[in-house]
Every structure is written in structure tokens, then in C-alpha cells.
Amino acid sequence: MNRRQFIFRSVALTLAASTGYTVYQHQSLQGSDNAAVLVLDALLPAVLMGALPAEMPAQQLALTKTRDEILQFLAYLPPSQQQQLQQLFDLLQQDLARLALTGQWLHLADLPLSMRLDLLLSWRDSYFSLLQQAFCGLRELIYGAFYGQPHHWLALQYSAPEFNP
Amino acid sequence: MKNLIAEGIASGWSYLDASSLTADQQFETDVVIVGSGAGGAMAAEQLSLAGFRVILLEMGALHEGKDFKQQERWAYPQLYQDGAGRKTLDQSIGILQGRTVGGSTTVNWTTSIRTPEKTLDYWRAEFGSDCSSENLAAYFQQAEQRLNIHPWPVPPNANNDKLRQGCEALGWQYTVINRNVSGCANLGYCGMGCPMNAKQSMLVSTIPSAMQAGAMLISRVSARELKWQHEQVQSLLAVPVDQYFQPDFRIKLSFKATHYIVAAGAIGSPALLLRSNVPNPSRRLGKHTYLHPSVISGALFEETIAGHSGAPQSIYSDQFVWPSNGQAGFKLEVPPLHPVLMATKLTGLAESHAALMQQFNQLQVVIALLRDGFHPDSQGGTVVLSDHGEPLVDYPMSDYLWQGVQHAYLAMAELQFAAGARSVLPIHQDAQLYSGWRQARQAIKALPLQKYRATLASAHVMGGANMSAVPAKGVVNLVGRHHQLENLSVFDGSILPSSLGANPQLTIYALTLRNTEALIKQLRT
Numbered sequence: 001m002n003r004r005q006f007i008f009r010s011v012a013l014t015l016a017a018s019t020g021y022t023v024y025q026h027q028s029l030q031g032s033d034n035a036a037v038l039v040l041d042a043l044l045p046a047v048l049m050g051a052l053p054a055e056m057p058a059q060q061l062a063l064t065k066t067r068d069e070i071l072q073f074l075a076y077l078p079p080s081q082q083q084q085l086q087q088l089f090d091l092l093q094q095d096l097a098r099l100a101l102t103g104q105w106l107h108l109a110d111l112p113l114s115m116r117l118d119l120l121l122s123w124r125d126s127y128f129s130l131l132q133q134a135f136c137g138l139r140e141l142i143y144g145a146f147y148g149q150p151h152h153w154l155a156l157q158y159s160a161p162e163f164n165p
Numbered sequence: 166m167k168n169l170i171a172e173g174i175a176s177g178w179s180y181l182d183a184s185s186l187t188a189d190q191q192f193e194t195d196v197v198i199v200g201s202g203a204g205g206a207m208a209a210e211q212l213s214l215a216g217f218r219v220i221l222l223e224m225g226a227l228h229e230g231k232d233f234k235q236q237e238r239w240a241y242p243q244l245y246q247d248g249a250g251r252k253t254l255d256q257s258i259g260i261l262q263g264r265t266v267g268g269s270t271t272v273n274w275t276t277s278i279r280t281p282e283k284t285l286d287y288w289r290a291e292f293g294s295d296c297s298s299e300n301l302a303a304y305f306q307q308a309e310q311r312l313n314i315h316p317w318p319v320p321p322n323a324n325n326d327k328l329r330q331g332c333e334a335l336g337w338q339y340t341v342i343n344r345n346v347s348g349c350a351n352l353g354y355c356g357m358g359c360p361m362n363a364k365q366s367m368l369v370s371t372i373p374s375a376m377q378a379g380a381m382l383i384s385r386v387s388a389r390e391l392k393w394q395h396e397q398v399q400s401l402l403a404v405p406v407d408q409y410f411q412p413d414f415r416i417k418l419s420f421k422a423t424h425y426i427v428a429a430g431a432i433g434s435p436a437l438l439l440r441s442n443v444p445n446p447s448r449r450l451g452k453h454t455y456l457h458p459s460v461i462s463g464a465l466f467e468e469t470i471a472g473h474s475g476a477p478q479s480i481y482s483d484q485f486v487w488p489s490n491g492q493a494g495f496k497l498e499v500p501p502l503h504p505v506l507m508a509t510k511l512t513g514l515a516e517s518h519a520a521l522m523q524q525f526n527q528l529q530v531v532i533a534l535l536r537d538g539f540h541p542d543s544q545g546g547t548v549v550l551s552d553h554g555e556p557l558v559d560y561p562m563s564d565y566l567w568q569g570v571q572h573a574y575l576a577m578a579e580l581q582f583a584a585g586a587r588s589v590l591p592i593h594q595d596a597q598l599y600s601g602w603r604q605a606r607q608a609i610k611a612l613p614l615q616k617y618r619a620t621l622a623s624a625h626v627m628g629g630a631n632m633s634a635v636p637a638k639g640v641v642n643l644v645g646r647h648h649q650l651e652n653l654s655v656f657d658g659s660i661l662p663s664s665l666g667a668n669p670q671l672t673i674y675a676l677t678l679r680n681t682e683a684l685i686k687q688l689r690t
Contacts (some may be wrong), residue, residue: 050519069238073410076248080551100643104421117515124617132617133256140250140259143508143518148238156504156525158473160235163360 034091036074038058040067040142042096042108046116047142051155069145086133095119166229166361169373170266170382179381182227183405189417192383194218195688197401197422199388199437202268202672204657205428206367206375207308211681213378217688220381220420221372224406224429225265229368233358236337237505244272246432253546254559257616258458262430263625264410265358266384267368269430270670273624274355274477274501275344275364277314278667279305279564280675281414283487285340287539292662293634295643301675308674312345312365319351322475324499327466327529329480331580337484341543345670353474353595356501374601389554391425391441391653398425398653424688427655428629428677431455435629435659436556438640446488446650450640451548453631454623455664456560456623457496457534460570461510462577463521464586470529472502485576486666493543493569495518495533496666497577502530510620512592521590531581533573534625535566538663545664548629562621570621574612580603591622630659645680656680 042061045052052059074082097121100111124135146152153159174180192277196212198205201223209221228243241249244265252262263269280301288294308314321329321341332339349363362369376382389476392399401420407413429433435451443450469511482497507528511521521528537543548559562570574591581589582602589605590598593612612618633639641660647653656673656677658669665672 047515051522052515067659070595073242073250075411076242077250078247078551078555079411079553080555081247081250081252096303107281120500120514129255129617136617137256139514140509144241144250144505146237147504147508148236150236152505155519155523158504161352161354163233163235163354 035093040094046113066145178376181383183386187252192420194220196424197420198426204677206371207677208681209375210371213375213380227266233360235354254557263563267366270366276478276668277671278568304675313347314345315477321479323470324472325480327584331584334583339482347427373566391574426654431626431658453545454629455537455545455627459627461592463590464529464581479502494536495573531577534668574609594618627658627661630661631662644683651672
């Protein structure tokens with residue numbers, strides 16, 4: 001655990017204790033018990049900053065579509081990797097929930113994007129290989145799902161040919 | 166343009182999609198082959214033409230010609246192992262491996278290189294191999310003729326041409342690549358399945374030919390266990406896979422054959438043998454798995470590169486493959502540049518990543534494939550089984566290999582600047598875009614040589630059931646026959662005793678032709 005993470009976690013746990021929130025209660029506040037959905041919904045807007053469409057409805061559609069593409073893709077991974085990912089999502093959900101609590105945000109959606117990016121970077125720079133894996137794996141899943149969609153190729157000035165339409 | 170296999174099936178060729186089965190089924194044949202890639206399909210054709218009854222099994226689905234969509238979001242889940250998301254056990258190295266009828270030959274980038282002389286020398290010295298360039302020449306020629314392997318006569322695309330220009334500027338060696346294509350229109354989508362049957366993969370060559378000669382193809386089937394007794398394999402048990410290619414254990418297929426050929430690739434083959442608990446006195450089964458671990462360097466040019474268009478690989482450089490100082494060597498090539506492949510490998514996050522992606526068409530990329538093996542500090546990885554019986558590859562990167570990584574970053578950056586790059590980005594979490602060679606050199610030397618910081622990838626899996634003259638040093642003998650089980654052969658990249666220092670398909674074709682010839686002789690007696 002690096003210094004930044006240590007501070008995040010210590011403060012979060014202290015606050016959680018003092019406010020009486022448990023992680024479980026906090027998750028319930030999000031209206032979802034699916035850790036993967038929660039983590040992805042929290043991270044996608046941060047990871048895709050600069051790549052998302054500017055208009056709000058298009059942006060929301062891109063986020064939802066990318067999240068769904070990721071969830072569909074997970075089924076192609078071997079069972080052991082799916083299990084590992086599920087555990088990872090559970091762990092990351094707790095990290096995010098704790099972080100939200102440090103600012104007394106009741107909804108993860110209110111957590112500033114810069115803080116979500118900081119959290120991601122703290123995983124990248126962590127001493128824990130599990131968190132380093134989380135950073136690399138999530139990044140790959142998110143960018144793969146986003147740039148797999150043809151309507152995100154405009155910014156790349158790329159279009160896939162259709163040889164057998 | 167025809168879908169050769171679909172048309173053949175319509176005219177009576179024998180084919181089964183195992184996922185359509187609703188009840189257990191038994192099969193009896195002369196030879197059952199697990200895996201339809203470079204090894205399995207090449208053997209299937211030879212055996213079928215020689216009059217043997219052959220059943221060819223493939224875990225992936227049957228897609229060909231007109232089915233192929235030039236979109237990564239379709240191609241990766243449908244045509245690659247784990248949706249192209251296969252990773253080593255610690256998730257630090259991504260592995261691209263085909264999982265479809267034709268195996269990796271359906272999705273590879275067509276580079277066809279004979280086994281390097283020094284690799285053959287090493288096998289002879291360390292493993293008692295009898296392979297030499299001279300006695301393999303006839304098999305190389307046979308494969309080259311069969312698959313129309315020839316030097317690519319079309320000028321390289323800009324991505325490859327920058328590799329050539331850099332080599333010329335620095336006086337480094339480079340070679341025009343031999344490709345297995347016929348009527349290639351230089352499209353650039355080889356990695357998603359050739360949409361015009363130009364790539365001479367197994368899908369358009371040996372598989373249709375074997376089926377025409379009577380072989381049966383079964384797709385969407387996962388071989389689970391070889392049942393053996395008294396030095397003989399008795400049967401093979403298999404199950405269908407579901408729509409996500411996960412084994413479905415409710416239905417069982419069993420195969421009885423005179424001879425069994427395992428050719429499921431250098432991860433799948435050792436895994437099947439490990440699940441079957443076959444005799445393993447050398448303790449080398451699933452050990453010494455080599456990956457050609459590859460590092461990546463991006464560069465931005467003023468001019469358009471558009472590395473998605475044109476033959477993906479047409480130039481390579483062997484300048485650093487065999488260094489005289491004993492350091493880890495590496496081969497320089499380029500990959501095709503498609504949005505998902507690039508977006509997932511490029512470093513940066515949020516706006517910095519988006520800004521790089523917006524320069525997609527100015528991006529040029531070089532890869533360095535480390536020649537692993539050949540050294541006491543590079544003994545490869547290990548295939549182990551998960552609780553579900555699925556293979557996992559544990560591949561530790563030694564300090565020796567990390568030194569090779571650093572040299573490779575340096576060589577790639579120097580080459581890209583020599584070719585006129587305005588900036589170079591080693592694909593490493595701590596690297597930045599560097600605007601000059603001197604700045605890049607200094608920064609690269611300071612980059613931490615650690616997993617997860619350096620992006621590592623592999624497209625070549627080798628070893629894990631290596632050949633050897635004596636049983637103490639390998640899993641199979643010099644013609645791919647299992648040292649202990651008499652009617653079992655391994656015919657794929659698993660049998661290689663080291664990595665190659667070259668792309669493996671032509672080596673696998675030639676060794677399989679040689680080993681199948683020996684097998685046919687033996688089966689006839």
C-alpha cells in the first residue's frame with residue numbers, strides 16, 4: 001500500500017466508523033448490488049475523459065453501451081478469470097465506497113472525476129500486484145469496449161471496410 | 166468468392182458442430198486429431214490423402230471467407246482464445262492465440278520464416294535433435310509450395326516501411342517477409358480472418374483438402390481427457406462448448422482410434438496431457454513454455470501511416486536476434502494497427518490517452534520479440550491447471566529478459582527517430598512522448614524494468630511438450646511421438662525445445678510434414 005492509498009483508506013475507514021455507515025449500507029444506497037456495474041459506472045466517465053461525445057445524451061449512451069459491451073465480453077473469459085474479476089470488482093467497489101464516504105458523498109456519481117482518476121492511479125502505483133492488475137485489466141476492458149464501437153472511430157479518422165457486406 | 170468448407174459440407178463432406186448435439190456420441194476412426202491449426206490440419210491432409218480415416222477436432226467455431234467481419238469487436242470474441250484477452254497467470258503478458266477452425270493460421274499475420282540455423286544448432290546440441298536446414302529443406306519447400314509462401318512483391322505499407330527506412334538509415338539488417346497468400350489484395354485485415362480467401366491458412370488449404378478426401382471435421386468441441394492403459398491411449402473424451410466457448414459437461418463425446426494426435430497449441434496440448442495424467446518421467450510436461458515476450462514502441466510521424474491498411478507484416482529486422490555478448494536477443498517487426506489493439510496497448514489515461522488515439526493515423530508501432538530460452542536464466546514458463554481444469558501459463562520474467570527489454574526499447578526508439586519520427590513513446594507506464602533520441606535514450610535507461618509497468622504481449626506460444634532424442638530430456642521423440650505412450654503424437658508448437666527467434670508457423674508446418682510422413686510409414690506397417 002503506498003502513502004496515498006494508506007491515507008485514503010485510513011481516512012475512509014475512520015469516517016465510515018464515525019458516521020456509522022457500513023460498506024454494505026453504502027452499496028445499498030447506490031441501488032445496485034452488482035459490483036461490476038457499480039465499479040464500471042464509476043470509472044468509465046473518468047477513464048474515457050476526452051474521448052466521450054460532448055453532448056450529454058450521446059455521452060450517456062456511450063457510457064451505457066460501453067459498460068454493457070464489457071459485461072458481455074466477460075463471458076468469453078475462462079471461469080477462473082471470471083471469478084478473479086468478480087473478486088476484484090468486489091474489492092474495488094469497497095475502495096470506491098470508502099472514497100465516497102471520505103467526502104460524505106452518498107452517491108458515487110457525485111464523486112469528482114479527478115478523484116476517481118487519482119484512485120485508479122493509486123492502483124497502478126500500488127505495491128499490491130492485485131491492484132496493479134486491476135488497473136491494467138480494467139483499462140484494457142474499458143478501452144477495448146469503447147474503441148470497438150464504430151461510432152467512436154470518427155475522432156480517429158478511421159472506418160472499417162466491409163469486404164463482404 | 167466461395168465459402169469452401171460450407172460448400173463442401175453442402176455437397177456431402179462430413180462435419181459436425183458439437184454444440185448441436187443433444188445426446189452422447191461415440192466415434193471410431195483410424196486417427197483422431199485434437200486441434201485444426203498449423204500442426205493438426207497439416208497432418209489431417211497428409212493422413213487423409215494416404216487413405217486413413219481422420220477425425221479433426223476444433224474447440225472454436227467454423228467461420229470462413231464471407232463470414233469474417235472486419236471489426237475487432239466481432240473477431241476477437243469469435244476467433245481468439247478468451248476473446249483475445251488471454252493472459253499469463255499474473256496477468257502481466259497478453260497472449261494472442263487463435264481459437265477457430267484453422268487455429269492461429271486463420272488469424273495470423275502471414276509471416277512465414279524458416280527455422281533459424283542457430284536455433285536448429287541449439288536443439289541438436291542440447292536435445293539431440295537431428296534437424297538441420299539441409300534435412301528439413303524438402304519439408305520447408307513442400308509447405309512453401311502448398312501454401313504459396315513467397316516474398317511479398319508489393320511495396321510495404323507505411324508502418325512496415327518506417328521499419329525499413331530506420332534500418333537503412335542505421336545500416337541495420339532487414340528482410341522482406343515471405344507470406345502465405347495467393348491473390349492478396351493488400352487489405353490489412355489478416356488478423357480478423359481473410360475475407361477473400363487469399364491467406365493460405367489451413368481454412369482454405371489443408372482442411373478442405375482433408376475433408377474432400379474423407380476426413381470428418383467437428384467444431385465447438387473441447388478435448389478433456391485421454392484414457393490410457395499399458396502404454397496405449399484407449400480413448401479420448403470430449404465435450405461440446407457453449408456460445409462463449411466454455412465446456413458444457415452435460416454431453417459427452419468419446420473417440421476410439423488407432424492413433425491420437427494432440428495439436429491444440431502450446432497451451433492447450435500440455436493442458437490436455439496434464440488433465441490426462443500421462444506418464445511424465447522427464448518432468449518436462451507443461452514446463453519450458455516460451456512466449457517470445459514482446460515489447461512495444463509507438464512513434465508519431467508528420468505523414469499519414471494508417472497502419473491498419475496493407476499487409477500487416479512485410480519487413481522484419483534480425484539485427485539484434487543473435488547478439489554476440491550473450492544478452493537476450495530480439496527480432497524487430499511491426500503489428501497491424503487497429504483501434505482496439507492500439508487502444509488497449511497504448512499507455513496514458515483519460516485525456517492523454519484520447520489525445521494519442523486522435524493521432525491514430527500518424528502512429529507507427531514497432532514490436533521487439535524477445536528470443537526466450539537458449540540461456541540458463543531464460544527457461545520459460547509453466548502450464549498449470551486451474552480448479553476447473555483450464556490451462557494457466559505462469560511465466561516469470563527473469564532479470565536476463567528484462568535487460569533484453571531495455572535494449573529493445575532503446576533499439577526501437579533509435580530506429581523510429583532514424584526513420585523520421587517526431588516523437589517516440591515506449592509503451593511503458595512511466596514513459597512519455599520523447600522528441601529526440603538523446604532524451605529518449607536517457608529516459609529509457611531510467612525506466613523501471615517491472616511487470617505491469619512495461620506492456621508485454623505474445624503472439625507465439627511454444628514448448629511445454631518438447632522433443633528430445635532421449636526420454637529424460639523431453640516429452641516426445643524427434644518425430645513427435647510420445648516417449649511413453651505408443652499411439653500418441655504431439656504435432657504443434659508444443660514440441661519446440663526453445664523459442665525460435667522467428668515467427669513459428671513455417672517451422673510447425675515443416676516439422677509436422679516430416680513427422681506425419683514417419684507416422685504414416687509406421688501406421689502402414
